[in-house]
Amino acid sequence: MYKEDLAVLMESGNDTYITVGWLTDTIRFKESFTLNKHRKNLISRLYYCNKYATIRMSKEGHHECDYCHFDESERTFNFAEIGNGEILIRDKNKRNVIYVAPTMICHYVDIHGYVPPMSFVESVLYASDDDLLEFKRIEDANK
Numbered sequence: 001m002y003k004e005d006l007a008v009l010m011e012s013g014n015d016t017y018i019t020v021g022w023l024t025d026t027i028r029f030k031e032s033f034t035l036n037k038h039r040k041n042l043i044s045r046l047y048y049c050n051k052y053a054t055i056r057m058s059k060e061g062h063h064e065c066d067y068c069h070f071d072e073s074e075r076t077f078n079f080a081e082i083g084n085g086e087i088l089i090r091d092k093n094k095r096n097v098i099y100v101a102p103t104m105i106c107h108y109v110d111i112h113g114y115v116p117p118m119s120f121v122e123s124v125l126y127a128s129d130d131d132l133l134e135f136k137r138i139e140d141a142n143k
Contacts, residue, residue, distance in 0.1 A: 021105035046106035054085040088135040092123040
């Protein structure tokens, strides 16, 4: 489901949830292709988030990439593992802003060259592992 980058998703208490990386609109996705000096570190951190800090939406199935055009035998990863949840990360400067990204964002950056807004990139790169796990710990505590 396409959502414009940096759009307000919702507000809750003092927090504002902002969208990043919800890419299904082909034109906007292609405009986002660019090189970035932080790309390698960003990809590493996003895969860390995907593995350890994801809020899973297992009841809702999973999303497959709209941009990959190869058959199952050519794929080296499983969309059911990376396309079924959200990553929530606080803005590094505005602590009441929370970015909400699909887990597919790591694939979009890694494989397709998508570059998220710099405020999101900086928040991912400079967050401690403990900060990245904040929302996962809350979800786990509420189970």
